[in-house]
Amino acid sequence: MSSVNEDYITSYIRDITPERTEQLKILEDYARENNVPIIEPEVGQLIKVLLKLHKPREILEVGTAIGYSALLMAESLEGDWSITTMERNPQMIARARENFMESGLEDRIRIIEGDARETFPHLTKEYDFIFLDAAKGQYMEFLGYAKNLLRPGGLIVSDNVLYKGMVASDDLVVRRKRTIVNRLREFLEYINNMQGYTSSVLPLGDGVALTYKEENLI
Numbered sequence: 001m002s003s004v005n006e007d008y009i010t011s012y013i014r015d016i017t018p019e020r021t022e023q024l025k026i027l028e029d030y031a032r033e034n035n036v037p038i039i040e041p042e043v044g045q046l047i048k049v050l051l052k053l054h055k056p057r058e059i060l061e062v063g064t065a066i067g068y069s070a071l072l073m074a075e076s077l078e079g080d081w082s083i084t085t086m087e088r089n090p091q092m093i094a095r096a097r098e099n100f101m102e103s104g105l106e107d108r109i110r111i112i113e114g115d116a117r118e119t120f121p122h123l124t125k126e127y128d129f130i131f132l133d134a135a136k137g138q139y140m141e142f143l144g145y146a147k148n149l150l151r152p153g154g155l156i157v158s159d160n161v162l163y164k165g166m167v168a169s170d171d172l173v174v175r176r177k178r179t180i181v182n183r184l185r186e187f188l189e190y191i192n193n194m195q196g197y198t199s200s201v202l203p204l205g206d207g208v209a210l211t212y213k214e215e216n217l218i
């Protein structure tokens, strides 16, 4: 499963996690059959709780893939919300677009096509909730933009930050992943010491970091 938690812990949490809706289950099957990485059920459940507590209106996601997490988030949002999601892979974009149309959410979920490192500088709107779930080695770059676009009182959720446990232990690091691991370590140290922000790293799924921007920060 992953090296972040013992398999029996992950299995147990998954067993008690409620079933997803029919559409999400179909997307989970598609993702499994086509090797598309999507958020784990327990991480999805955490995000749902955070959205219900935080009640964001403007959400930004980096890493759409087939639109699974965007649609999962949509289920927990109420009132006047919108999701902007960034993706660079044309096949993923086409599939996500179809999935958003199928749910009738194409007007509420907007895809920004292209490499987020190039499209981020064009964003000017502020967001209440930002979900980072794209190339792990680029989180520091994404954060540079995300910080400035996040409203005071807003939250950044970053997925896969413990990367199969490698980030926490040199014994697990495989050579070809060394650069990504070092970048993730730099990212985690940075968010934990960022002035005006409070962060927490959770050993859930592949590791999730929560970063809260203080209300009085401009």
Ligand SMILES: C[S@@+](CC[C@H](N)C(=O)[O-])C[C@H]1O[C@@H](n2cnc3c(N)ncnc32)[C@H](O)[C@@H]1O
Pocket: 037, 038, 039, 062, 063, 064, 065, 066, 067, 068, 069, 070, 086, 087, 088, 089, 092, 114, 115, 116, 117, 133, 134, 135, 138
């Ligand atoms: C883990 S998947 C996203 C999964 C999705 N959030 C979900 O749970 O349903 C990561 C996605 O990020 C995209 N990606 C990676 N780096 C990116 C970048 N720099 N700009 C835009 N998209 C990127 C990949 O093409 C991939 O589809």
